Amino acid sequence: MRKKHQPKNTEGGIMKNKDKQTGQSTGLSADSIGSSQAISRHEQQEILKLFVEHVPAVVAMLDRDMKYLACSSRWLSDYGIEQQDIIGRSHYEIFPKIDDRWKDIYNRCLQGASEKSDEDFFVRNDGQKEWLRWEIHPWRTATGQIGGIIIFAEIITERKKTEQALRDSEIQYRRLFESAKDGILILDAETGVIDDVNPFLTGMLGYSKELFIGKKVWEIGFFRDLIANKDNFLELQRKNYIRYEDLPLETADGQQIDVEFVSNVYLVEGKKVIQCNIRNITERKRIENSLREKQADLNRAQTVGQLGSWRMDVRRNVLVWSAENHRIFGIPEGTVMTYETFLKTLHPDDLQYVDKKWKDALKGEPYDVEHRIIVDGNIKWVRERAELEFDDKGAVLGGFGTTQDVTERKKREEELYKLNRALTALSHSNQAMMRATDETEYMNEVCRIIVEDCGYKMVWIGFAKNNDGKTVCPVASAGFDEVYFENTSADTEDAQGPSEKVIFAGEMCFCKDMLADPEFKHWRKQALRRGYTSSVVLPLMDRNRAFGVINIYSKEPDSFSDAEMNLISELVGDLAHGIMELRLRNLHTQIEAALGKSEKRYRALFDSMTEGFALHEIICNKEGIPCDYRFLEINQAFEKLTGLKRKDVLYKTHNEILPDDDPKWLECYGKVALTGEPIEFENYSAPLKRHYQVFAYCPAPRQFAVIFMDISERKQAEAILNRDKETLKRIVKEGSEKLLEVQVELERAKRLSDIGTLASTVAHELRNPLAAIIISAAIIRRRSNDEAIEKQLRNIDKMVDESDQIINNLLFYSRLRSPHHKNIAIYDIIDECVKNQSRQIKKKMQFKRNFNLLKDVMMNADPVQMKEVFHNLLHNAADAVSDDCGEVEILGSDHHEFIKIHIKDNGHGIDARDKEKVFDPFFTTKAKGTGLGLTVCNQIVSMHGGSIDIESETGKGTIVTIVLPKRDRFR
DSSP states (O other): OOOOOOOEEEEETTEEOOOOOOBBSOOOOOOTTTSSOOOOOHHOOOOOOHHHHHHSSSEEETTTTTBEEEEEEHHHTOOOOOOOOOSSSSSHHHTTTTHHHHHHHHHHHTTTOEEEEEEEEEETTTSSSEEEEEEEEEEEETTTTTEEEEEEEEEHHHHHHHHHHHHHHHHHHHHHHHHHEEEEEETTTTOEEEEOOOHHHHHTTTGGGTTTTTSSSGGGGGGTTTSSSSHHHHHHHHHHHEEEEEEEEEOOSEEEEEEEEEEEEEETEEEEEEEEEEEHHHHHHHHHHHHHHHHHHHHHHHHHHTTTTEEEETTTTEEOOOOHHHHHOOOTOOOOOOOOHHHHHGGGGGGHHHHHHHHHTTTTTTEEEEEEEEEEEEHHHEEEEEEEEEEEEEEEEEEEEEEEEEEEHHHHHHHHHHHHHHHHHHHHHHHHHOOOOHHHHHHHHHHHHHHHOOSSSSSEEEETTTTTOEEEEEEESSOOOOOOOOOOTOOGGGGHHHHHHHHOOOOOOESSTTTTOGGGGHHHHHHHHHHOEEEEEEEEEEEEEEEEEEEEEESSSTTTHHHHHHHHHHHHHHHHHHHHHHHHHHHHHHHHHHHHHHHHHHHHHHHHHHHEEEEEEEEEEESSSSSEEEEEEEEEHHHHHHOOOOOHHOOOOOHHHHHSEEEEEHHHHHHHHHHHOOEEEEEEETTTTTTEEEEEEETTTTEEEEEEEHHHHOOOHHHHHHHHHHHHHHHHHHHHHHHHHHHHHHHHHHHHHHHOOOHHHHHHHHHHHHHHHHHHHHHHHHHHOOHHHHHHHHHHHHHHHHHHHHEEEHHHTTTOOOOOOOOEHHHHHHHHHHHHHHHHHOOOEEEEEOOGTTOOOOOOOEEHHHHHHHHHHHHHHHHHHHHTTEEEEEEEOOOOEHHHHEEESOOOOOOOHHTTTTTTTTOOOOOOOOOHHHHHHHHHHHTOEEEEEEEEETTTTTEEEEEESSSSSSS
């Protein structure tokens, strides 16, 4: 479809429209831009080009030779030609495969025609078919000559795909149509001709499908009661909807059935159709009739029992109520009732209305009223109907009436009313959002809409100040002249207003009755003075954070229903979105203004930077791998830090300028340009003989920018520092080792000095009497041959030997010297100690030898001291096991720098309280012993740079672990 238009008025070389009332030009022109500022025509043209380029539409401007003068960014992106510079090039060059019919259209427009199409297709250069909506108009020069054409377009391919999806859904609809359990007729909305009928309807009526198709609906006899003639069909066309609850139909076999008939008018592919749904309700009608009969019986029973009935004797002013009436009004039976008593039960707002209706009824008018009553402080709605009784002369005697409680129905009606007004407010607020340009005006407009459309007393909007939501500042309101809001700066925590609570929690808050709600006591006086009895506060949310609130006040208590609040909440959500959208628009305007200023500041900063800056584009080979990069821009600091001049660098490649440079530069920069990930690194440039610290980032696809500093002097300083650091480390290490050796020697000398003095004294004092005992025993042995005496002498010898061993241990410990290191075979030493211990032990026990891994292992240690260690440990283990089933296992393992030996026994173990003391000198749990064995072992192992550890549990045995370095650590 194409439509021709007359060309618009032109002025200044650009099309302009004129206001119909003022005649003033309202279009944009090169002459109008800068009319208040002295700018050149060239600058005007640049501004126009920028306007066209950034307009959010698909638009292009061409001259009479079909060469591009300007185009929008959307034109380039939608037609897939972003990478081309099309200005000054022919449209036919850009789209060489364009169809001839487009050329005809362009030629007609160049002759002065304006054409458009709501649905057309265009084949892109890549062969892809695009659907589009377009308009083409000529543009005229200042002299009125046609200078070329302007093309406006919109890609609608996605819409076409949607239409195809709709056609697919038609198939699904057909299946539903065929399987529906209601009769369905499809009519042409213009002619009334039946287009389709489903199987259920033909089966229900007993007629064939052919009887329906192609006929007008009023021509079919059994539908005449539904749409009796063409006039009624026109009425259906006008209303677009018709419904009959109970209509008779006659089937093909003469059976009378009741049907429910509903018709709707809707569009199918731009064409109006009428769908008639016909449901057989014969059985339902039978049930309903039965229910009505039962209801009639029930009503008669209520009349007989005077349920909800009353009688008024006008002459005596006596009112008689049934028990049900007393229940409805909440007045005890037996209460004397008069007309005035009845009036006292009425709601104050309905009193005059009901009184007038009753007085009109006394004059002959019908009495059928709905009104409110107050029952126990609650409001009820009732419907009262009455028939008046007159005497023979026509004078009123009184009336008989009924009372029906219609409270629930009125609540539903009230709810429906509130929903309808909330929907109206929602629609009006959306319209306000669409046309809003100022935030405050928009918020005041929404407040006014809620007050007027929803009937609330007052509405105000407040924003949270930047103090954790402790203060809400009103910014818009409607409903009264005086400013009202909660005193949100109250000092006490219990005075925190509903607005602050909503800001904090992000959820709506109700006050259903201000008279009774204790949390509203601080604001009750102000609210009641203005006629407010209930309120609701809703949050204005942005990204899950409440930035403000909207307060709604009502003159009715408990005035806010859930269903209405759902719609109000949607309105408030739209309001919050509209506020943020307006702020974004304003921010966008401010940013655009700031961009111009920042461009100048950027250029000054760029030229004054002390760091070097360069912008490059990456160059890739056929495989997409970076192989070089080109310099696009550099600053003055770049020249200073590299020694390269601007004229020698710009638009040249890195390989041309520095062919022998480190490949790492290209590797790092290529990764940044292709992945977009920034990088910071340091590298040395051999051609420039300098070290650089570089930060690189990707400002645009396939580009990278670098900011760098010359760190050559820092690198030289670091090299000197590293060299001095290693020297210092070596000196400190050597000093520490010597200090450690001196400390070990001092500790050992002090300990040996103390124990040596003790040991010398003990040895001297004990060995003299032991010598006398030995001599005396020898004399007795020579003079006596008595076996009993010989036995005692052997015990004396044993005790003397044990005492001598104790003295030897004391002397060994006191004379303990630094190890005399030799290369020894540790396996042989352990093996010798095991064999010696096996010979000396008198128990029936077993030694398990599992240290073969130590064969051929050589280590640097004192062999005498090593024998002393393993002798003491094996002796202790043998002492700990039982006489009949004792077992000692020796395990050995070889590691890179040390060996590890485990001596395990199944003896009685060591008590947990004694484990910490086992290495203390003179500590022992044996009846006979010095308590120096483990002390000596620990001392020897420590002097060899090793460690000894004991694991033991009472009743389960002991594991002694010795770790010895293969080389002397203290050398």
